């Protein structure tokens with residue numbers, strides 16, 4: 303297709319798709335495109351233009367695009383049927399795989415998205431404890447539901463513990479059941495946990511929050527205070543599970559929650575997520591319990607979909623191989639070192655923070671350990687970097703995280719660094735976006 307064809311498609315998208323996009327991610331007009339296919343570390347738009355992809359479908363494509371093993375497993379499954387509602391072999395094998403890999407794993411319930419996973423985990427925690435409030439962290443992301451969309455991206459630091467809704471249309475009463483605490487501040491969190499112990503059902507946390515690593519002692523303090531106060535600790539491992547280590551954040555940081563929610567990496571790029579953890583809490587969702595308390599409804603038409611399960615299994619089989627996690631740390635490390643060096647050369651305060659295959663560029667010369675710190679960074683400069691990279695065929699998130707896959711090569715990184723030198727020359731600090 304030529305550029306005129308692309309322009310027509312984009313016009314049609316603007317005409318029929320709300321916002322001309324699929325969700326919160328609308329590509330800036332100067333780099334807007336329509337994707338056609340992906341292969342390994344690359345994606346291609348409808349004009350045939352090739353990009354090195356650091357977005358990876360917002361995380362699921364940890365093997366890279368169209369991995370041979372995933373494609374052939376999915377093709378074989380699709381020819382046997384797409385969904386049955388009832389038990390099927392792939393989902394039972396995936397259940398075993400995830401429960402055995404998850405340090406808190408005893409039982410599991412699948413559903414179709416990370417949003418459903420965190421929503422259901424919170425509901426189970428409420429049912430199990432007979433309490434209503436939850437505590438989440440400022441800047442923490444748990445999906446689209448009303449409890450999650452509280453103080454995820456507040457423009458100003460939150461007045462803890464008061465939650466600020468991120469979207470209109472959320473009943474105020476929902477926000478009144480959500481307490482907000484700053485990430486990496488164990489004292490505030492543990493004070494809130496003990497003060498609200500009688501009402502608090504759960505603490506939900508991304509143990510590695512967006513691109514913020516937990517400081518030593520933070521997760522330990524959450525574990526101790528939740529255990530002491532009869533509160534369920536939920537890890538949102540939608541990003542971290544099977545990515546920052548085989549056993550996810552639980553293995554990486556050595557602190558084990560009661561429940562862990564998985565998504566992205568276990569899905570192989572198809573709709574799939576799971577709540578995994580202590581069997582007595584998961585038992586709330588046993589349909590044989592329906593007329594007895596505590597019972598939690600957690601169900602859906604495509605829960606345990608065999609195609610998604612097959613893709614997830616094929617992905618996890620590759621992640622189980624020797625040397626995978628070394629590679630997932632080494633390649634991104636090269637990009638971090640290289641980009642920061644170019645930043646220094648050009649007099650820009652560029653730093654990449656994160657963990658292994660998840661990094662985020664910030665233009666800020668101070669330490670970044672909380673969501674409030676991220677607000678001090680020059681977000682317009684980060685946005686400009688994203689746009690300038692996409693213009694040069696490197697698909698960067700616009701002011702967001704970069705994801706790395708097993709398909710990224712040293713050559714991809716070298717090429718990205720060459721391009722970044724030119725892109726960064728276009729970045730101006732202190733300009734309002």
Ligand SMILES: Cc1ncc(COP(=O)(O)O)c(C=O)c1O
Nearest residue numbers: 415416417443444445538540541
């Ligand atoms: C940590 C985390 N939790 C939950 C979600 C929600 O997952 P989904 O988009 O599949 O609903 C996301 C999505 O980006 C996420 O990053």
